[in-house]
Amino acid sequence: MSAPSTHRIGLSHSATLHGVTAFPVTVETDIGGAVPNFIILGLADKAVQECRDRIRAAAKSVGLPLPPQRITVNLAPANTPKAGAHFDLAILMSIFDKSELLIGAERTFFAAELGLDGTVKPVRGILPMLLAARDNGLTQAVVAADNAAEAGLVTGITVKGYNHLSEVLNDFLDDPRISLPEPAVGQKLTPAERREVSDRAVLDMSQVSGQAQARFALEVAAAGRHHLLLVGPPGAGKTLLAQRLPTILPALSVDEALEATAIASLWRTEGTIEGLRTTPPFVDPHHHASTSAIIGAGRPSAPPGAITQAHRGVLFLDEAPEFKRDTLEALRQPLEAKKVTVMRAGATIDYPCDFQLIMAANPCPCGYNPSAQCRCTPQQRHRYNTRLSAPLLDRIDLQVRVEPVKAENLGQSSEHETSATIAARVNAARQRQRARLQEFGYELNSEIDMLLATGALKLPASTRRNLDRHLERGLLTARGYLRVIRIAWTLADLRGIEMPDMGCVDAAFTLRMNF
Structure with missing residues (x-):
């Protein structure tokens, strides 16, 4: 044969x-x-x-x-x-x-x-x-x-x-x-010719007029990679501040840049990618965006959602209370897990989403509470404020009020520190965090867990006396307690001291509860 x-x-x-x-x-x-x-x-x-x-x-x-x-x-x-x-x-x-x-x-x-x-x-x-x-x-x-x-x-x-x-x-x-x-x-x-030409000025923190407390909160958020909520009237500079956060964040490592560039390759609709994206991405979806657009559609052929597009960078939700309630609630699990699993008929997809969340909100529907200009009823204010649920707010480390800009501060932005100056302090603070946390497998203060915060990094009783009192009185949840400790460590790193003192802890509590 x-x-x-x-x-x-x-x-x-x-x-x-x-x-x-x-x-x-x-x-x-x-x-x-x-x-x-x-x-x-x-x-x-x-x-x-x-x-x-x-x-x-x-x-x-x-x-x-x-x-x-x-x-x-x-x-x-x-x-x-x-x-x-x-x-x-x-x-x-x-x-x-x-x-x-x-x-x-x-x-x-x-x-x-x-x-x-x-x-x-x-x-x-x-x-x-x-x-x-x-x-x-x-x-x-x-x-x-x-x-x-x-x-x-x-x-x-x-x-x-x-x-x-x-x-x-x-x-x-x-x-x-x-x-x-x-x-x-x-x-x-x-x-070079294919790159989109933009006539916008280069973003820099020196362009922000006034807002000393909000600027400091942004620096703290950058140093410890903490989530941040800015609450203030229209025109106070909330969006202006949020857009400049990437300018004070450290550049991405090679591995992080490869991740961010690969994700950008998946969802870009035009233009070309010429090199690794070493700047943390900044994603700001409109408040009419669907839950699928924010979280991910769960279809193999669909691009990832906004939280994955913001992986290794910043997700900014402007007018946060205007987002659908189920969309905001869907953020709770990804904020903790740093990944999201979307299940659909015939497909289950895991998306990475290690992002820093920045939200901006008005104090009421018209935006002018408290002032004589506000015409909102108490019921309207209550409904508006409850759009951001307590479980979601509990996951936001820094919650800061942004006051209206005063006349004497207008036009004085050139006297403020530049992004480069602030970024240098942020980088120094992050180096201190890495040196302290590397033996525990962490890099940033925002990653500290309760076991570590009450164990190897436990603060002296005299330092946390006021904080313990706030917990006992119900002003803080256990999650909120941990977040205050995280912020206190970041404040200590920015000051260059070995351990948070009572001033750091009290300031951290104020930054968390200041709206």
Whole structure:
């Protein structure tokens, strides 16, 4: 009996996104049968299924039409959902590999959308997909030219960026009889030219007029990475302050920057990512945003929610009481766990969300309480203030009133400290925290737990005498008690003293209960 003949299939590689994580996908292709058809297997969503027509048109545009036979494409593993138009190029290259037109495609990662004219288009999520490809042992990747800079952030894998399908094929064709002409591609903008031009002034703390207490609260929040609530009338500078928080925060570490950049790659809708994002992200969703938009939709193809977009950075909720009550309550668990698990029918996705929460609110619906200008009834004020529930407020370390700016303070912002000056103190305070907490596995005062606060870092009884009295009188919960201790340690670090004294503890209590 003769040995069975080897049946060769076409191969290429891509990846699928599941939340903020990418998983490798092997694209397998078989061609055979007299009846023309194009079948895609492997739990492919509508965007993947629609690639059949894009691929046919793109292949025809370069003079290599698909064979008039049955084409069967399998996206393996078959039990993992696949979503997105980035499979276009990988599927087409797998088909050409089966037709024995290419060399090297079976060892290459592809992620790009194809236009009907053969244009190679950028897609979102390139950075996490390249990380998955590298971890899967691949050493070569092909992406759109506009994704090349972002893909190049991943070390250990060679990245090539292309503008047109004919360029890709000329590098992979294995038949000397076939030579595709270079496409006429319009002039490309340089990375500097592609960046969005902004005429806004550079944000800096020196631009804030007055507000000495609120500025100090912002510095404390930055030093210990504490959550902060600013309460004050319209025009007092709450938003102005919050927007400048990233300017006094330390730059992200390399690992943190890679995380933040990968997440930015997943949810960006335009523009390109040219380098690691070392500045903490600042995300400020509108108060009409849905709970899914804030927490995450829970669909593999959907971008992460705002709390994940703010991972390693700041989530700012302006006009916080105007957000839906269920949206605000949904923040309680992520604030503690620093991750959120979204469960939907057929999908369970874990999103990282280690963010610093800053909220701004008016003291009443009209914003002018207490003053003669306020016309709100007591009932209206009560309903407005209870929109921020006690369990949510209990998780906010600093709760500070922002007073209206006085006339003598207007125009004197240039006399205030710059962000660079404040950032230097914040960095010094964080270094003291790391030196003290590293033996316990922590880095920041906001991470101190009750066991540590009442154990190795327990304050003397004389120092916490007033704090204990507040707890006994019911002015603080146990969670609030712990948060005051955390703030006290941050105040001590900013002052450069070894341990909080009674002044630090009392000031911490005031910063928590000052609205």
